[in-house]
Amino acid sequence: MPTLRKAIRNRVYVDLHYADEQGAVSHRTIRPLQIDDWGRVWTCAACCDLRRDFRVFRIYRVQKAVATKRKFQPEAGKTLYDDLEKVARELKAGQAP
DSSP, rough: HHHHHHHHTTTTTEEEEEEOTOOEEEEEEEEEEEEEEEEOOEEEEETTTTTTTEEEEEEGGGGEEEEEEEEOOOOTSSSHOOOOOHHHHHTTOOOOO
């Protein structure tokens, strides 16, 4: 988690090795945006380059996280605000986020 926190603060991309529910590991490059505590689960909201969309990664499933030296700037459609707006639209439309 310290790597993700520092990457959020410094606005740098993170190379992530992430295990899904079945344990299959994928490699992602993300723009980490926020870390949240949901009581028993910590998550990282991010803009995922592979999926070209927002994703929420469960911290306990992160196999490896390496901050890169590549910085990112806030970009329309890829900010935390944009992610929250998307979720709000989906909820308003009656869709699960």
